[in-house]
Amino acid sequence: MKFGRQQAAALPLALALVSGAATAAPDVGVSPWGKADEIGRLNLITPQSRAAILSQVSGGKAYDLSVEYFIGMPSWQAAGDPPYQMWMTHTPRGNQIADPMGVGEVMNSHVSYSGSAVSMYAHMGTHIDGLNHFGLNGKIWNGFSAQEHLGDRGWEKAGIETMPPIIARGVMIDMAAAKNLEMLPDNYKVSAQDLREALKKQNVSLEKGDVVLIRTGRMRDYANAQAYMSNAPGLGLDAAKFLIEEAGAMVVGADNLSFEAFPSEVSDNYIPVHTYMLAQQGAPIIELANLEELARDRVYQFAFVGASLKFRGADAAPMRPVALPIE
Template sequence: MKSAFSHLVITAALQLAVASTADAAPRSVGQSPWGAEDEIGRLNLITEESRSDVLSRVSGGSVYDLSVEYFIGMPSWQAAGDPHYRIWMTHTPDGTVVDDPLHVGTTMNEHVSYTGAAVSMYTHMGTHIDALVHFGLNGEIWNGFSAEEHLGDRGWKVAGAEKIPPLVARGVLIDVAAAKGLDMLPDGYRITRKDLVAALEWQDVSLREGDVVLIRTGRMKRYADAAAYMDNPPGIGLAAARFLVEESGAMVVGADNLSFESFPSELETDYVPVHTYLLAQQGAPIIELAYLEDLSKDKVYEFAFIGGSLKLRGADAAPIRPVAIPIR
């Protein structure tokens, strides 16, 4: 195990942030093959037939929760000044007796206890899905919608998180860490196309068009320690992202890390090239902070992925609580 880990560290250190000719060429947003009004991109691959197919193969038994808990001090993106997760009590049993906010009297408040709370958070916290508006190129998002025309003070008028339909599709776990004999990929490791192909061969699984593909780096083992979880995590590279979408037909991609892609960027012209490639050019939503440890432990690589995100109107992302049910 130690030698394998050392080899990966050396390999990661030798990876050069050199873009291919295709990557270095001028980049612009993708135009949807589903029409000029399309706001959901590759989610159009969900059909009645595709839903029926995956649900007909559910084997029953175990149901895997792929979401994480929200709590004060949880890992979150702070580099751009976004807010931490906060929860505070708006009503407590003893406080209600004192304040009597509903004017029902002391006797009633002592008999009927009342607890209420409020939360404040960045949209990209915990297990969440990035909407196609999250990143764009040259003032436009997927399908050529412009910020100038379609973004108001209360969010996007197109392609916001509320447009994301319920996700019912074949899910595939690519356990890159386990395929390399590791509990967790090294800090900063950039997952390559070769890594994904090797892991799929090791699992004896093939990808299909319309899959929700989730990549395990093992980073979730550090989730309880926000600083450790956020410090230089492993992530995916551009060639690997192209393999998932253009070569294999993935509909949604995701991982157990935050920000999905590796840093520093492979392109001098784009500080988040994987995000702009997936969201703005390919119309492929991204799921981040997916909890994949139980799937890995039980070697469940194919499953029915079922998830609904909050319909936050005009938002660039929304929390999602997906489940995985093994399929035959």
């Protein structure tokens, strides 16, 4: 989750509104898959659904839907979260000087050793939000409370490590192209009607259990962190409800850094689309999906294959999803 600096400045007021209206606000969803469920709508994946979509793969090009990680990349830092950092822990010349392995100058001159380390916020680059990322009234999806299930080493329920590999039908909705634009305008809120019209133009229908990815065109600015981060377009709440309640989507995502657009449409919730998807509906959110090649080739339906890193107890993790066109 991320939102612009203007929204960050209003955050204390938004939090006060949420606190003051907590008793009247919607509560978290109760899972139809049982009181122990930690993965929400990912339960829609079955052996039959995996086999069905993989049987349609054409065997042609594989589309990489992930972005590169690099120092200076777009990232959410307004709330104090760290930027991406990468540094060398070992270099060939450094090993000759320091000899950290104790193997001697001759060996270090012969065997070149490079090593590196990274430090990052879990919600950066192409990643998936876990169901514990946002909650309501002290609880997350299926009623798991922070009081009972959140320890110093992360969540003991619904951590990102519980999320299974996702193999499902994928659909890309090219909202920018549907509006005859390269990129949606700043802060544009995609509506349910926008999605219906774009799907009609693409001659594509959504099915229960789909992974639905929305292209706003913002990925064109990915190399320019300031432009990418500033006032990004995204989904409105009625669009989110259309995807889940009417279309039956399992996972939703977009090419922007926040998925939803700001400012909030709801007076007592500063991030209503995230809480609706994650806490109320058990639907994971993919952010920073690179949809440019799919858009260029007009590939709207595909087998989606992706899995997140298993950061125990975390609320998000990087993933490298792949789209395999279907016949």
